[in-house]
Amino acid sequence: DIQMTQSPSSLSASVGDRVTITCRASQSISSYLNWYQQKPGKAPKLLIYAASSLQSGVPSRFSGSGSGTDFTLTISSLQPEDFATYYCQQSYSTPPGITFGQGTRLEIK
């Protein structure tokens, strides 16, 4: 199975900060990488698919980049509603091996 490793596991930041979260795959996954946001007690929400495509309705302050094994999710200017846990997910090794990263918890400083 392809392993996905996110860094950092947790992060403290302030409103207005630029934040970058990294996701590394254990082998090349081309651009088959997606990002989700999850708030406490809620279902995950798709933010980015195919490494860099913004899901409809998602604010443009979110962006994704990368290919191969290294990917990043960037929030250009943190808003209060962005404090949440973020997960990456690879879809290269389907079927059936869809795997998620362990998550990055973004907290208010």
Next chain:
Amino acid sequence: QVQLVESGGGLVKPGGSLRLSCAASGFTFSDYYMSWIRQAPGKGLEWVSYISSSGSTIYYADSVKGRFTISRDNAKNSLYLQMNSLRAEDTAVYYCARAMGYYDSSGYEIDYFDYWGQGTLVTVSS
């Protein structure tokens, strides 16, 4: 608008069974692959299973293979997960999700999950 509503969770003893349901609305259910994804308390996301739009193609994570069965009823716009031989480690919130995919040389492949239900909690404990 797209809605996915799970039901059927609850408390069950180890070795017991439970059947989860997911009612879909706001889209043509029979056109989409669907999936179950779970999240243990305080933990990350784990993909469990997916089923093709017709129900003819099904895959499971190794952790549930042989114990869980995914199915769907396109006439009722519903997705199901029959869970047997439940273990303490199956305790989780179970989400149903609509899957988007792409065609390649191997056929249709799942790519990402664009809509999720609110989840239903399954607790396996004596």
